[in-house]
Structures are given as C-alpha cells and as structure tokens.
Amino acid sequence: MAIRQLSPELINRIAAGEVIERPASVVKELVENAIDAGAREIEVVTSGGGVSLIRVTDDGVGMDPDDLVLSVERHATSKLNGDDLLDIRTLGFRGEALPSIGSVAELTIVSRTRGASEAYALTVERGWKGPLMPAAGNPGTRVEVRNLFSATPARLKFLKSERAENLAIGDVVKRLAMAHPEIGFVLVTGERTPLRLPATTRDSQGFLQRLGQVMGRTFVDDALEIAGEKEGIRVFGFAGLPTLHRPDASQQFLFVNGRPVRDRLLVSAVRAAYSDLVPRGRQPVLAIFVELNPREVDVNVHPTKAEVRFRNPAAVRSLLIGALGHALKQAGHRASTTGASAVLEIAERNSRFAAASTVAFRQGTTAGHNFDRQRTAGFAEAYQAPLAGIDEPSAAVVGDALDQTSDLLDRPLGAARCQIHETYIIAQTRNSMIIVDQHAAHERLVYERMKRMLADGGVVRQGLLIPEIVELSEDEAEALAERADELAELGLVLERFGPKAVAVRETPALLGQTDVKGLVRDLAAEILRDEGRQALKERLEAVCATMACHGSVRAGRRLTADEMNALLREMEATPFAGQCNHGRPTYVELQLSDIERLFGRR
Numbered sequence: 001m002a003i004r005q006l007s008p009e010l011i012n013r014i015a016a017g018e019v020i021e022r023p024a025s026v027v028k029e030l031v032e033n034a035i036d037a038g039a040r041e042i043e044v045v046t047s048g049g050g051v052s053l054i055r056v057t058d059d060g061v062g063m064d065p066d067d068l069v070l071s072v073e074r075h076a077t078s079k080l081n082g083d084d085l086l087d088i089r090t091l092g093f094r095g096e097a098l099p100s101i102g103s104v105a106e107l108t109i110v111s112r113t114r115g116a117s118e119a120y121a122l123t124v125e126r127g128w129k130g131p132l133m134p135a136a137g138n139p140g141t142r143v144e145v146r147n148l149f150s151a152t153p154a155r156l157k158f159l160k161s162e163r164a165e166n167l168a169i170g171d172v173v174k175r176l177a178m179a180h181p182e183i184g185f186v187l188v189t190g191e192r193t194p195l196r197l198p199a200t201t202r203d204s205q206g207f208l209q210r211l212g213q214v215m216g217r218t219f220v221d222d223a224l225e226i227a228g229e230k231e232g233i234r235v236f237g238f239a240g241l242p243t244l245h246r247p248d249a250s251q252q253f254l255f256v257n258g259r260p261v262r263d264r265l266l267v268s269a270v271r272a273a274y275s276d277l278v279p280r281g282r283q284p285v286l287a288i289f290v291e292l293n294p295r296e297v298d299v300n301v302h303p304t305k306a307e308v309r310f311r312n313p314a315a316v317r318s319l320l321i322g323a324l325g326h327a328l329k330q331a332g333h334r335a336s337t338t339g340a341s342a343v344l345e346i347a348e349r350n351s352r353f354a355a356a357s358t359v360a361f362r363q364g365t366t367a368g369h370n371f372d373r374q375r376t377a378g379f380a381e382a383y384q385a386p387l388a389g390i391d392e393p394s395a396a397v398v399g400d401a402l403d404q405t406s407d408l409l410d411r412p413l414g415a416a417r418c419q420i421h422e423t424y425i426i427a428q429t430r431n432s433m434i435i436v437d438q439h440a441a442h443e444r445l446v447y448e449r450m451k452r453m454l455a456d457g458g459v460v461r462q463g464l465l466i467p468e469i470v471e472l473s474e475d476e477a478e479a480l481a482e483r484a485d486e487l488a489e490l491g492l493v494l495e496r497f498g499p500k501a502v503a504v505r506e507t508p509a510l511l512g513q514t515d516v517k518g519l520v521r522d523l524a525a526e527i528l529r530d531e532g533r534q535a536l537k538e539r540l541e542a543v544c545a546t547m548a549c550h551g552s553v554r555a556g557r558r559l560t561a562d563e564m565n566a567l568l569r570e571m572e573a574t575p576f577a578g579q580c581n582h583g584r585p586t587y588v589e590l591q592l593s594d595i596e597r598l599f600g601r602r
Contacts, residue, residue, distance in 0.1 A: 020100055022159060023050025023148055024168035029097035030143050031176050034058035035183065035258075036090045037141065040199060043186045044173055049165030051148045051156070059140040063111040065120045065132055071109065072124050074099045088294050091259055098143075103127040104155070105148045111141040126151040170194055174214045175260040178253055178287055181210035204236075211238055211287050215251065218244070219285055224331050226286075228323030231315055232293055235323045239286035241331060242277035243578065243585045246285060253287040256297060256308050263308055266290070269317045273324035276447070277576060279583035288324075290316065329575045408565070412572050413587070416564035422556045425564045433595065436587040438559065440580035441571055443549050447581050448574050449510055450490065459491030461506040468504040468516040469497055476524035477502055483527055494520070522546050549581065 020026055027044060034042045037060025047053040063071060074096065101107050102124030112119035119137030123130040149155040159165060166189045173195060177185040182202040187195035197213050200206040204225065212220040223238040237255075254266045266288070274284045298309040310316050408415035413436070414429035425436040453459040472480070480487070481496045491508030504516050511519075526546050559567070571577040571586070579585050596602045 020104060020148075022168060023054060023165050024172045026050065026054050026101055026105075026145055026148065027056070027169050028172045028176070029101070030054070030056040030145075031173065032091035033097065033143075034060055034141070035176065035180055037061050039140065039183060041184045041186075043188070044169070045188045046166065046169055047190055049159070049162035050169055051159065051165070052146065054145040054148070055142065057140065057142045059138070062113040062116070062119075062140050063109075064113050064116065068109060068111050068120055068122050069132060072098045072102055072107070072122065072129060088299055089257075099124075101145055102129070104151045106146040106150065108144040108146075109141065110135050110137045110144075112137045112139050114139045166190075175253060175255075178207075178210055178214055179255045179258045179260065179289065181206040207236075207287075207289075208238060215285070215287070219251075224327040226288060226323050226327050228319050228326070230319050231312070232296070233312075233316055233319055234291045235288065235320050236291075237286065237288040239288065239324055239327060240284055241578070242274060242284065242328065242576070242583055244285050245278045245282040245583060247282060249283045251285040252283060255287075255289045256299075257291055257294060258289075259299065259308075260306075261308050262306050265310065265313050265317055266320060269320040270324065273321050273328065276581050277328065277579055277583055282583060288320065290320070292316075331578065411568070413568040416561055416568060419559055419564060422558050425559070425567070427564075427568060431592050433590045433592070434587050435590070436568070436571075437580075437585075438557075438564075438567065440584055441567060441577065441586040443580045444577050444586060445567075445570050445574055446510060448576070450508065453491075453510075454489060458489050460509040461491045461493065462509040463506050464504065464516075468520075469501055470504060470517050470520040471501045472521065472524055474500050476521075476528060479527045480520070480524050487523070492519075492523070519546070522549075 020029075023046065027046070027050065031042060031044065034056060037058060039058035039060035041059050043055075043057045045053065045055040045057075098107065098109070103126065106126070107124040108121060109123075110119050110121045116139075119135045121133050121135035121137075149159075160168075169189065170187060173185060173187050177183070177195070177197050180202075181200045184199035185195060185197040186193065197210065200209050208220060208223065208225075211223070219238075219240055222241045222244040224241065226235060226237045226239050228235045249267070252267070252270065254261055254263060254270075256263070256266075270284065270286065270288070278284055292310075296311045298311075301307055301309050409428060409430050411429070413434055414427040414432075416425055416427050418426045419438075420426060423438060425438055427434040427436060450459055477496060477500055480494060480502050484494060487494065491506065491511075492504070493506035494502045494504045497503040502520065504520060507514060507516060507519075523546055577586060593602060
C-alpha cells in the first residue's frame with residue numbers, strides 16, 4: 001500500500017482526537033484562552049451537556065481582524081516567543097485548540113479589541129473556514145461551538161449522560177476559577193446557573209474566599225493555611241484538618257503556575273504528609289498552589305497539559321511535605337468543627353423532638369385523657385428526690401475535680417471534670433466543654449513517643465521471662481522474619497519458630513503489659529498488606545501505629561483525676577494530638593455559646 005500525505009482537514013481531526021476528548025475539554029481550552037487574554041469576567045453557557053452549544057464570553061484584550069483569521073490556523077499562537085518551549089508563562093501555547101474544535105464542530109468567533117469601533121466574526125464549520133465579516137460585539141471575545149463532534153459522529157457514542165457531561169464541565173470551570181480568584185466566573189447549564197463567582201483579590205484572603213465558594217463553608221472552617229518557599233519554589237494554599245476527609249481524592253486540587261494538574265509527585269507528597277493522620281482508605285481535602293520559574297517545569301508532556309514534569313522534583317516534594325507538616329503541627333489542638341457540628345446537629349434534632357413530644361403530651365391531656373393527678377404529683381416528687389438504688393453512677397464524677405485551680409481552665413484542653421462510660425473524659429475550659437476519647441488520645445501519645453525514640457536510635461525494650469510463641473500462617477511468619485531487623489528497631493525482637501510460628505523475646509517497654517499475640521498478628525497483616533507499596537520510613541510508621549494502638553489505655557478503664565489531667569497535659573505538648581493514628585478525632589470541643597443556644601439561653 002502506497003504512503004499518502006494526509007489532508008489538512010484530516011490532520012486537524014486527528015489532532016482534535018487528542019485535545020478534544022469531550023465537551024469539558026472544549027470548555028477548558030476556551031476558558032484558558034480567556035484567562036490568557038487578561039479577562040476579568042468570564043461567562044460559560046452550555047446546552048445539551050455541551051454537545052448542542054458551548055459559548056464562552058470574556059472581556060479580555062480581544063483580537064484584531066488579522067489575528068482572528070490566524071487564530072483558527074493550526075499551530076498559530078501569540079503565546080510563544082521564539083522557539084523556547086521551556087519558558088511557557090500562559091495556560092495555552094500550542095495553537096491547536098481552535099482549529100481542532102473547528103474541525104469537529106461548528107465554530108463561530110466574534111472578537112473586538114478594546115480600542116476598536118466594531119467587532120469581527122469568523123466561522124469555521126467542520127474544518128472549512130468562512131469569510132471574515134463585521135459584527136456587533138463588546139470588547140473581548142465570544143466563542144460559540146455548536147453541534148460538537150458532528151464531523152466525527154462516532155465520538156458521540158463515547159460520551160456520558162448529559163448530567164455527567166455537565167458535571168465534568170462544572171469541574172473544569174471550578175478548578176480554573178480556584179486558581180484565578182481575581183476573575184469573575186459564571187456558568188450556565190441549560191436553565192440552571194450552578195456557578196456564579198464574583199471576582200475577589202489575589203491574596204490569601206481572596207483565595208480562601210474563592211475556595212469557600214467552590215468547596216463549601218465546612219472547608220473554610222476547618223482549613224489550615226499552607227505557606228513555604230525555598231530555592232525559588234513557592235508553595236501556598238489551604239489544607240483541611242486531618243479530621244476532614246473523604247472516601248476519594250475528588251476534593252484534592254493541585255495547581256502549578258495557575259494550571260490545574262494531576263501530578264503523581266504532588267499526590268505522593270500529600271499522602272506522605274497525611275500518612276498517619278487520616279484513616280486508611282480516606283483522602284484529605286485541600287487546594288495547593290505551586291509557583292516556580294517556568295523553566296523549572298515542563299508542561300508539554302501531555303496532550304491536555306494535565307501532567308507536568310519538574311526539573312528538581314525532590315525539592316518540590318520536600319517543600320510541599322514540609323509546608324503541610326508544619327501547618328498540621330502548628331494546628332496543635334485545634335479541634336475539627338465537623339465533630340462538634342455533628343454533635344450540635346444531633347442535639348438540636350433531639351431537642352426539637354423533645355419539644356414536639358411535650359406538645360403532644362399537652363395536647364393529649366386537653367383532649368380528654370384523664371391522668372391521675374396524685375400519680376402525676378408523685379412522679380414529680382420522685383423526680384426531684386435523690387436517685388437511689390444505683391450502686392455505680394454512669395458518670396464517675398471525680399470529687400476533687402471541682403477543686404482544680406483556675407489556671408487549668410486557661411489551658412487549651414482545660415481541667416478534667418469527670419469520666420463517663422469509662423471511655424470519655426469531660427474537661428472544662430473558660431469558654432467551652434471538651435469531650436476526649438481516652439483510647440484514641442493515648443494511642444496518639446504512644447505513637448509519637450515511639451517515633452521520637454525511633455529517631456533517637458531505637459525504642460527501649462523489655463525482655464519476656466518466657467518467650468511468647470505466636471502461631472501464624474506461613475506467609476505471615478515469613479513476612480515477620482524478613483522484617484525482624486526493622487521490628488527490632490521498634491523494640492519488638494522476634495525470630496522464626498518453625499514454619500508457621502514466631503517466638504517473641506522482647507517488646508517495646510512503653511507498651512507495658514500488652515497482648516503480644518494480638519500485636520504480632522496485626523503487625524503481620526499490616527506488613528503483608530503494604531508489602532512493596534510503601535517506603536521503609538512509611539512502613540515503619542505504619543508498624544508504630546499498630547503497636548501504639550495495642551499499647552494505649554483501653555476504653556473501659558477508669559482513670560483518676562490526676563491521670564485524666566496528666567493525659568490532657570501531654571496531649572497539649574504532643575504534635576497532632578487532635579487525631580489518633582487512624583485519623584479519628586481524639587476530642588471534640590463544644591463552645592459554651594453553642595451549648596447555651598441548645599438550651600435556649602441565646
């Protein structure tokens with residue numbers, strides 16, 4: 001078969017297959033062009049999931065007639081100076097978007113420069129360019145795309161439902177809007193306007209305001225500001241507290257020089273920073289922006305420019321991990337409002353139910369249900385009398401807790417007042433009440449101690465008078481034996497004892513009298529599950545977390561007032577004490593004003 005030169009129209013359709021995957025791809029290219037044109041307001045209107053209509057209007061610099069004609073030619077662009085592909089300072093640069101769109105749809109562009117008296121329009125239909133015509137239009141550019149993929153109808157079969165395509169379009173607009181708070185955005189899909197974002201300032205407060213508009217108020221309430229700069233690389237943004245997490249990474253937004261990206265390096269840095277702070281299988285919520293010299297990052301490695309390649313990836317990763325770690329550590333004992341909000345929501349719902357029950361009771365009485373007045377009075381007297389016949393109250397109130405010095409009330413976690421259900425500590429500060437999960441809190445404390453000991457050269461061990469023989473599967477025994485040296489650093493000394501068992505000779509001293517068999521079995525499962533998928537440091541920290549869980553004070557153990565206050569003081573001095581090793585909150589703080597609101601005092 002002879003080799004033939006492809007026609008320009010067919011070349012454009014092939015290129016469109018790489019650049020234009022779905023309607024959201026068109027929206028992305030057109031909105032990026034509007035941003036590059038210096039727009040302050042951008043409106044996106046779609047119909048039929050973006051297949052019937054996509055219209056993007058901006059108030060940018062616009063194009064004169066000559067530029068308008070060139071804009072639909074393949075590889076014609078105003079965004080590259082010379083031949084340097086390593087100094088890209090705009091979102092677009094290839095000159096592929098408009099000709100690619102025009103080859104598979106009906107494309108109309110109306111543009112007017114700010115000093116011109118009239119606008120000009122140009123139409124491209126399935127690759128065929130029409131004449132340049134005068135038109136009415138405001139300064140800026142309006143791009144209209146109709147009947148997308150009409151030239152390649154087979155592509156329509158691969159599109160999802162109209163709702164799914166609308167969601168994808170919304171996601172594209174949201175991501176670009178998050179990176180550019182100084183620009184106002186409006187998104188109209190059919191009869192709905194799901195997005196209306198007024199322009200704000202391009203500073204920390206402006207970014208947070210825009211993130212709140214897109215990600216919701218909960219994120220703003222539980223967000224930590226991230227900031228770091230080193231070797232010409234700047235990292236900034238906002239990250240959610242570890243107790244704010246989701247089952248997927250859909251609420252992780254990463255940007256490089258204002259460009260939304262999906263980068264494995266940045267994702268791995270986020271995972272490392274939150275490694276022992278969120279539950280397994282859950283993902284933190286954040287929006288992180290990386291800025292650096294364009295020559296230090298290659299954005300020309302993917303057709304849709306969704307991936308980047310850093311010249312110094314180690315420096316970027318280290319800076320991001322450090323900035324996130326510093327912010328999370330500085331958060332100290334700032335409790336997530338998610339837990340408190342849930343408590344308040346349940347309490348308010350219960351109070352409404354109680355009020356409704358009271359009304360129903362009164363209505364029932366007036367409707368003719370004759371209650372024995374004497375029995376009712378007796379009930380009231382019994383209710384006011386001291387409770388009797390109960391050997392142990394459900395709340396073990398510590399008598400001397402009421403005599404705590406006022407200084408403790410000024411501490412972040414306050415003074416312990418009581419323990420309920422032998423599991424939760426109730427503490428009081430000047431303006432709030434704090435509920436602490438004693439097991440989760442102590443688990444974090446033990447874990448951080450083990451990490452400090454590990455960093456200082458090893459965990460102190462305690463020998464067993466009689467070695468503990470733990471029966472396992474052959475795979476589990478083999479996995480533990482292969483990691484014996486690593487486990488010894490953590491204070492757990494064991495050796496193979498036959499094909500399906502290990503003998504434990506020493507355990508970490510700070511675990512005390514722990515369940516050795518349960519600990520070893522959990523460690524074996526942990527190692528097998530993450531074999532080959534974690535770096536050595538991350539694997540050791542995962543093992544530390546498992547050990548800490550076994551070595552912490554259990555629910556059901558009654559604590560004295562001194563023990564409770566000692567736990568609170570150590571929590572105040574320990575990093576990341578706000579959540580346990582599995583990412584669950586260790587305490588919830590209820591403000592006095594919220595409690596008063598529940599009881600109608602405010």
